[in-house]
Amino acid sequence: MAAIGIDYGTSNSEAIYFDGQEHHLITLDPSQPAANKIRSSVFIYFDGDLPRPPDSAIEAKITQLKGAISQQIEKAKEGYYEAIMPKEQQIYSDKIDVLRAELHNTPVLQRRAIEILLEDMTVQDLPLHRLVESGQFSFGEEGFARYLKTPDKGRLIYSPKNFLGANLIAGQKEAFVGMIAKQLEFFRLSAEQQLQQNVDTAVIGRPVKFHGSSGEKGNKQAIEIMTLAAQKAGFTKVEFLEEPIAAAYKIERNLKKHTNVLVIDIGGGTTDICCIKLSPQKLANIDRQQDVLSVTGARLGGMECDKNLIVKSIAPTMGQGLLTHSGLPVPPAFFSDMCAVDDIPRLNHFFSEEYGLEIAQTKSIVKEPKLLERLLVVQEQKLSARLVNSSRLAKELLSSKTDITLPLHYIEPDYDVKIDNDDLKRSMQSWLQKVKRLVTECLENSAEPPEMLFITGGMSLSPIVKRELQEIMLPNLPLIEGDAFNSVCEGLAIQAAKLATKNS
Template structure:
């Protein structure tokens, strides 16, 4: 039996096994060179026909068909009584008998109702729970490629983790349990195949606060969903560990004396900070809560930067800021809704026919409708997730360049946007101010001052983040060099090995 660490992230996920001496990275996405990382997004799709509509929809359509038959019977009766010729009267009598037989033939009515429903049904007509229960799943780059090729064949959940603490309506919580169970089962089976042994235990990373606005209720809901999903996926024992603490366990193995370390973990969906006392003498200790001096966290991740970059640098080329004939600006909500890949109700509203009609009507009352036409293309062709992904790539490229030209030809031929490092810096400043306040809160709540700084998570590679935290905010703290992408999962695997 083996125990693994699972870093179930907002943008990417990872699975690691620690044998007591060495970390083994589980290969999850063979299409990537660095295949131990996989996109956390899920594409749920249908290869052929959509599933049979729910019984309630079928019965409603049957009732509609029966009402139409009743109208036909009434008209036939009227013709029957008005007929002067006995043969004509007989014809209408036979028609009435046929219609009555059709009215009472429920199996035939149900078949007809299903045909009519499927004729006009699209994936958007299915609830998330129906999709999860009846659709096929594609993970990682395979799923994203399928989405790019045929977005109308399924639905992309860009970041399932972002919804776990949200106010989920009826059926949605069960849907996320089923969806995440599919992912966790895929992780477990991949680990068993590579390790050649049964995997029954997992330590799963968790943010200090899950994405959502429901406080502790949201956190409890998120853990409940993850725990039930892990059980459904075949794990018999699962524990959760806050991600910055997991990262601390990884770097603890590199220390030669007891040290207070400030760990700043900035991922795709959340920023989590902890101040913790680490010691090589405590490497095998299972429970370490007494060593945690302070911990804070908030939903301030890299995805917020991706969306901010769209609003600041890409949306102006899509009509943001244009004035209507009334002198009022185009509604800024067009662009925030366009980016809402982590808000299913808002994104569904943006993709609705009424929303597209509203944008089209606005195009008729602005001086430069061509720019707004790009927004309409994103709306009609459901390109929001692809646009956010392009913004993420731009952000990553600007980690090593002063300026880039971002191609957006999937929106419009020859459409591209020039973005500079200064543009990215300006778009990130409001977000960075919140992250720095989070760090200040953690320092304030710690009874002991940190002696070293460790920054991890994908956003730690940004030169803008490094400058703000290392050079400006915490210039006197020595920095521990470490792996920005793997430290959390390696720490989770270390904790799992103790179980």
């Protein structure tokens, strides 16, 4: 039996096996150059008809149909009593008999009710748990490509991890358990196929604080969902390790002596920081909590930067800042709601017919309606996830370029937005200040100062982030060079190998 580390991320996920000497990256998405990484989004879809509507909806529709038939019976009765000729009375009498037979033919009424409901039903009308129970799953770039091609056939959950600590309504918790179980099972089966042995144990990374507004209650809920999902996925033993501590375990293997290290992990959904005592003499130790000097975290990930870049640099080309004929501004909420890919109720509200009408009405009273037409296209065609993905690509390109032209031709032909590094810096300023406050908090809570710095996570590759943290905030801390993308998962795999050895 083998044990693997799983970095279940906001933007990307990966799985790694450590044999005691080497790390083995599990290929999860062969369509990508770095195939061990896979986009964390899930597309749940239907190739054919949608599933049978809920029983409550069918019963309500049957009641409605019976009401309509009863009205026809009463009208036929009136015709019968008003008729003078026996032949005319017989026609009404026959009609009443037929309608009464229809009224009491429950199987036919049920089939008719289902047909009517299915005619009007869309994927967006299905509760999430029904979607998970009945739909087909597509992961990684294949799933995202399928979503881009046929968005009306399914629903894209852009980042399941972002919902784990949120206030979930009835059925949603079970839906996320089922959805994430499908992903984790895919990871497990991929690992078993490549390692040629059974995989029964996983150490899964967790942020210090999961995305959500429920505090410790949300953290407990997130761990419960992930535990149930892992068990449903076929793992018999599951443990969780805070992501910055996992990254520390990785870099510890390259240290020559005892060193206090400040680890800053900036991922897609959260920023997590720890100050920890590391030593080559402690490599075999499983429980290292006594070595953690300070740990903190918050919902400050790269996705927030993606959304901020839209609001600051793309939304003005979609009508943000326009005034109506009466001098009132276009509601700013239009554009923040458009980006809410990590808030299902809010995004569903943005995609509703009522919201579309509100945008259309506003469009009719502004001086440049063409700009708001772009917003309306995003709303009507449900393009929010695609737009956030475009913003992410722009952010990544600006890490190595001074300016780019971002094509948004799926919204409007020849619609291009020019964005430069100054635009990106402006969009990141408030986010960076929050990250720096988090670093300060971790340092103030540590009983001992750090001697070295390690920055990891996808956002650590941003020149803007590097300069703010390394050169401006912490210039006196020597930087440990390491893998920004794999260090967390490699540390999780190291911990998984320790567990496997302990249990063998």
